[in-house]
Amino acid sequence: MALGNDFERVLAEAKAGSTVALGELYREFNPGLRRFLLARLPSEGEDLAADVWVAVAPKIREFTGDERGFRAWLFTFGRRRLIDHFRRSGRRGPVVPLHEQQDQPSRDDPEAEALAHLSATEAAQLLLTHLSTDQCEVLMLRVYGGLDVSEVAAAMDHTDTWVRVTQHRAIQRLSRRLGSQMDVTQ
Amino acid sequence: MSHSDDFDDVIDAEIPDELVEELIRGAFEPELPSELMLVGRVLRAARGPIPGEDRAREAEVVEAMLAAMTVTPITAARPSSRRRRHLLVAVTAAVSVLGVGGVAAAAGGLPTPIQSFVHDSLSHVGVTVPSTEDTPEPFGPATTDTGGAPGQSGTTPGQSGATPGQSGSEPPGQSATTPGQSATTPGQSGATPGQSGSEPPGQSGNPPGQSDDAPGQPHKEPDVAASRHDDSVPESNGSDNGAGQPEGAPGQSKK
Numbered sequence: 096m097a098l099g100n101d102f103e104r105v106l107a108e109a110k111a112g113s114t115v116a117l118g119e120l121y122r123e124f125n126p127g128l129r130r131f132l133l134a135r136l137p138s139e140g141e142d143l144a145a146d147v148w149v150a151v152a153p154k155i156r157e158f159t160g161d162e163r164g165f166r167a168w169l170f171t172f173g174r175r176r177l178i179d180h181f182r183r184s185g186r187r188g189p190v191v192p193l194h195e196q197q198d199q200p201s202r203d204d205p206e207a208e209a210l211a212h213l214s215a216t217e218a219a220q221l222l223l224t225h226l227s228t229d230q231c232e233v234l235m236l237r238v239y240g241g242l243d244v245s246e247v248a249a250a251m252d253h254t255d256t257w258v259r260v261t262q263h264r265a266i267q268r269l270s271r272r273l274g275s276q277m278d279v280t281q
Numbered sequence: 282m283s284h285s286d287d288f289d290d291v292i293d294a295e296i297p298d299e300l301v302e303e304l305i306r307g308a309f310e311p312e313l314p315s316e317l318m319l320v321g322r323v324l325r326a327a328r329g330p331i332p333g334e335d336r337a338r339e340a341e342v343v344e345a346m347l348a349a350m351t352v353t354p355i356t357a358a359r360p361s362s363r364r365r366r367h368l369l370v371a372v373t374a375a376v377s378v379l380g381v382g383g384v385a386a387a388a389g390g391l392p393t394p395i396q397s398f399v400h401d402s403l404s405h406v407g408v409t410v411p412s413t414e415d416t417p418e419p420f421g422p423a424t425t426d427t428g429g430a431p432g433q434s435g436t437t438p439g440q441s442g443a444t445p446g447q448s449g450s451e452p453p454g455q456s457a458t459t460p461g462q463s464a465t466t467p468g469q470s471g472a473t474p475g476q477s478g479s480e481p482p483g484q485s486g487n488p489p490g491q492s493d494d495a496p497g498q499p500h501k502e503p504d505v506a507a508s509r510h511d512d513s514v515p516e517s518n519g520s521d522n523g524a525g526q527p528e529g530a531p532g533q534s535k536k
Binding site: 150213259 | 340
């Protein structure tokens with residue numbers, strides 16, 4: 096659900112300090128941001144999302160652009176916050192073995208069991224486990240943030256081509272890993 | 282870039298671009314190859330709801346955002362920049378007043394009562410300033426004019442800079458009386474008279490902190506000298522828009 100034509104008005108009111116408008120922006124954009132941050136940082140993603148909003152707030156007045164631009168802007172903040180967090184804690188991201196995060200599928204119908212009951216969190220963990228950091232970030236920005244290739248490229252300081260290559264490789268890799276995992280469980 | 286070559290390879294050999302986009306959008310194609318179908322399911326599942334979002338959190342965050350918006354860097358920076366500007370004006374005024382006053386005193390160009398007052402006062406501290414009788418005539422009116430013009434003392438260093446150069450050509454006793462030097466190292470100033478002439482006017486009055494740090498030097502002396510120089514150039518003091526008033530104030534009360 097997007098704010099659509101209301102975005103301009105909501106943004107103007109938010110810039111003027113309207114609590115209601117800020118709440119609308121938060122409700123519209125936070126689920127994706129939160130999901131993106133939680134996927135990368137399950138324990139602290141929630142707090143990090145709040146940090147991002149507080150960091151963004153004083154700069155909202157300076158923002159000019161449409162709804163997509165705002166989303167990309169917000170996710171760029173989120174991604175940088177995440178990088179800062181990992182840099183401070185001296186790591187690149189959570190490394191969680193898949194078998195610890197995912198319930199073991201039933202022997203009767205392993206494929207159906209494994210994927211039919213896959214929650215969003217587990218799906219995120221799958222991406223995180225099987226993909227490189229860049230691949231994971233590209234897919235998450237695209238899936239959770241709803242950003243297009245150019246917006247992801249801008250958010251990650253890369254070219255469009257780099258993003259396209261990375262997402263292709265991510266999907267290839269994911270398909271290989273999931274396929275082989277299914278083979279193993281079967 | 283090698284990435285683009287890789288990109289072409291990937292596209293041609295493996296997954297069409299449109300299919301990748303569909304998978305990312307969460308489209309589910311039953312007729313997809315099984316590996317890609319799994320990818321599609323995972324990406325669709327990733328779009329599902331994540332529990333734990335609560336409204337209380339939203340209220341907290343929005344409140345924090347509002348607080349962050351009201352405490353913008355602009356309001357935080359204003360006082361400091363204003364303070365910095367005041368400080369800059371005060372320092373400039375002090376430097377100008379001390380420089381011009383010092384040069385005028387050294388050249389003996391101050392008004393007669395002030396010149397004799399400075400002469401008497403500084404002679405107690407061992408600093409020689411020409412008395413009114415010794416004052417050379419050419420510099421009298423010139424320096425008086427410099428001090429008398431409100432804007433000139435603070436804004437035209439060229440004028441005050443020219444005067445020290447001239448005072449450098451003066452007898453050693455006169456040029457040695459630049460207030461900054463006399464306040465910091467009286468002995469040296471007497472020994473190297475040419476320095477006061479070559480030194481920019483700002484330097485002579487600039488380091489009040491240094492004068493305090495000078496070993497063996499009475500701490501009060503430079504301030505007294507400075508305030509007296511302020512007295513000696515009341516017009517230039519006024520031209521500093523009050524920024525130099527803290528230093529000039531004691532002198533004015535003495536008047």
